[in-house]
Amino acid sequence: MARAYSLTDSPWENEGHGTLQISVPKEDSEWPRVWRDTIAALGYPVSENPFFGRYYGAVMTPESVQPTSKQRNFVGSAYLGTARSRTNLTIWTQALVDKVVFDASIRDKDGDILATGVQYTKNGETGIVHARKEVILSAGTFHSPKILELSGIGDADLLRSLGIDVVIDNPHVGENLQTHTYCTMAFEVRDQEGFQTMDGLIRQDPSAIKAAMESYRKQQEGPLTKSGLNATAQLPLPSYLMSSEGKSELDRIFKQSCERAEPGKTTAAFAKAHEKFVHSVMSSPTEASALYYSFPGFVMLEGEGGMADMPPGSKNWFTAATLLAYPVSRGSTHITSASSSSPGLAIDPKYLSHPFDLEILARHVQQLETIFKTETLAIHIVRDGKRLPPTNSLSNLDEARELVRHKAVGAHRHSGTCSMMPRKLGGVVDEKLRVYGCKNLRVCDFSIAPLMTRCNPQATVYGIAEHGTHNIKSSS
Numbered sequence: 001m002a003r004a005y006s007l008t009d010s011p012w013e014n015e016g017h018g019t020l021q022i023s024v025p026k027e028d029s030e031w032p033r034v035w036r037d038t039i040a041a042l043g044y045p046v047s048e049n050p051f052f053g054r055y056y057g058a059v060m061t062p063e064s065v066q067p068t069s070k071q072r073n074f075v076g077s078a079y080l081g082t083a084r085s086r087t088n089l090t091i092w093t094q095a096l097v098d099k100v101v102f103d104a105s106i107r108d109k110d111g112d113i114l115a116t117g118v119q120y121t122k123n124g125e126t127g128i129v130h131a132r133k134e135v136i137l138s139a140g141t142f143h144s145p146k147i148l149e150l151s152g153i154g155d156a157d158l159l160r161s162l163g164i165d166v167v168i169d170n171p172h173v174g175e176n177l178q179t180h181t182y183c184t185m186a187f188e189v190r191d192q193e194g195f196q197t198m199d200g201l202i203r204q205d206p207s208a209i210k211a212a213m214e215s216y217r218k219q220q221e222g223p224l225t226k227s228g229l230n231a232t233a234q235l236p237l238p239s240y241l242m243s244s245e246g247k248s249e250l251d252r253i254f255k256q257s258c259e260r261a262e263p264g265k266t267t268a269a270f271a272k273a274h275e276k277f278v279h280s281v282m283s284s285p286t287e288a289s290a291l292y293y294s295f296p297g298f299v300m301l302e303g304e305g306g307m308a309d310m311p312p313g314s315k316n317w318f319t320a321a322t323l324l325a326y327p328v329s330r331g332s333t334h335i336t337s338a339s340s341s342s343p344g345l346a347i348d349p350k351y352l353s354h355p356f357d358l359e360i361l362a363r364h365v366q367q368l369e370t371i372f373k374t375e376t377l378a379i380h381i382v383r384d385g386k387r388l389p390p391t392n393s394l395s396n397l398d399e400a401r402e403l404v405r406h407k408a409v410g411a412h413r414h415s416g417t418c419s420m421m422p423r424k425l426g427g428v429v430d431e432k433l434r435v436y437g438c439k440n441l442r443v444c445d446f447s448i449a450p451l452m453t454r455c456n457p458q459a460t461v462y463g464i465a466e467h468g469t470h471n472i473k474s475s476s
């Protein structure tokens with residue numbers, strides 16, 4: 001990650017040395033301070049530096065925004081801009097890879113097959129790009145396993161049922177799908193000087209849009225320079241669960257949950273290792289088991305992950321969410337047809353299918369409500385005002401569970417479907433990102449992460465790209 005990033009804002013001069021410049025947004029309202037004060041009032045630390053190495057407590061999360069121009073920084077501007085003039089780089093847009101092609105007649109000493117290129121479709125025409133050395137797939141958590149399966153790498157039974165020749169039988173392709181599951185709460189807040197929210201922009205109020213555009217154009221300031229989701233926290237389970245009685249209770253819930261969990265296609269060894277790791281995090285008073293976001297305004301996802309409508313009226317809102325950092329539930333994504341142009345992908349996220357996830361998220365939802373009830377934040381909330389979802393107090397754990405069952409959604413950050421781990425545990429790629437059974441085919445994207453990252457995955461995705469680049473260069 002340090003190879004990818006540069007954080008140049010004062011006071012953390014020169015964190016990282018990469019081309020992707022990131023920055024911490026200017027605070028132009030009191031809300032970030034209120035958030036930090038509230039997390040501190042609950043007994044958690046507040047970090048000024050997001051790179052201090054231990055991510056626990058309240059922190060201001062940097063964004064991929066160039067610190068002076070305030071323009072978004074992304075792989076196109078940070079990497080491609082300088083590389084696109086190279087004579088050995090050709091970029092085709094509007095071209096979709098259908099599958100990887102192989103020379104079935106060549107096997108190496110380990111019996112591995114050789115990838116010779118990719119078949120693609122562009123403007124309705126199909127062609128082949130030949131690979132002199134290797135093929136690297138970076139199509140993301142849903143499309144990298146899709147391309148592997150269309151190429152004949154996956155569960156032999158599934159492939160045969162779709163009429164695809166089996167090149168490598170690996171039932172773990174497309175399995176181990178994970179993401180953060182989360183719940184959101186929003187409360188109406190009082191109108192006060194210095195406590196402006198982003199609700200005007202969310203309502204698409206023309207005067208709010210005009211003011212934001214002017215502020216951005218003239219001073220590179222204001223709401224268009226940031227997401228508004230920077231005041232975050234990484235928190236362990238509530239402190240009552242960290243006492244010896246609380247830990248016994250947690251152990252009991254963990255044991256019962258694991259006994260009730262459905263194994264699915266995951267190997268027993270990985271399922272056990274996964275549960276053991278998650279349990280170790282949950283039992284620690286300083287390891288965060290949930291990520292908390294705050295937002296000055298109304299923002300809520302619902303149902304399949306679409307944005308909920310802004311409530312009617314002109315009131316301002318404050319929203320916060322809690323995301324299960326390490327879910328133990330695992331879903332899957334698989335092709336439903338041998339045709340690459342068919343939209344058919346059977347995605348089964350299986351959110352909360354492991355009972356432990358429901359138990360942990362319910363307790364974090366209770367902690368989220370405690371945050372809203374803490375005086376430093378509560379004094380800004382409209383007395384007897386609206387809250388969404390419209391629930392009563394969640395001090396009763398059954399009500400918290402009910403809220404999770406009905407309102408939890410999956411965050412847009414899936415991983416795990418081409419996991420990097422030993423093959424016997426259920427891996428698809430090795431530590432150099434090479435597909436088991438085909439050494440000159442790599443997968444280099446977030447699908448290789450076998451466990452969900454504790455926080456936003458973007459930094460890890462850039463880290464994976466740097467790791468992949470390093471391996472490719474050192475093997476050439």
Ligand SMILES: Cc1cc2nc3c(=O)[nH]c(=O)nc-3n(C[C@H](O)[C@H](O)[C@H](O)COP(=O)(O)OP(=O)(O)OC[C@H]3O[C@@H](n4cnc5c(N)ncnc54)[C@H](O)[C@@H]3O)c2cc1C
Pocket residue numbers: 095096097098138139140141143144147412413414444445446447456457458459461
């Ligand atoms: C709405 C949304 C908001 C998000 N917000 C955040 C955030 O605030 N912070 C954060 O850290 N993360 C966020 N994420 C998650 C983050 O974007 C992903 O984790 C990250 O982009 C994954 O990177 P990747 O390289 O694995 O895949 P991708 O970024 O999905 O890249 C895969 C690429 O492959 C291309 N592709 C797919 N199939 C083919 C094919 N057959 N042929 C050719 N090309 C193909 C796709 O078009 C795409 O460009 C968000 C995701 C979404 C969807």
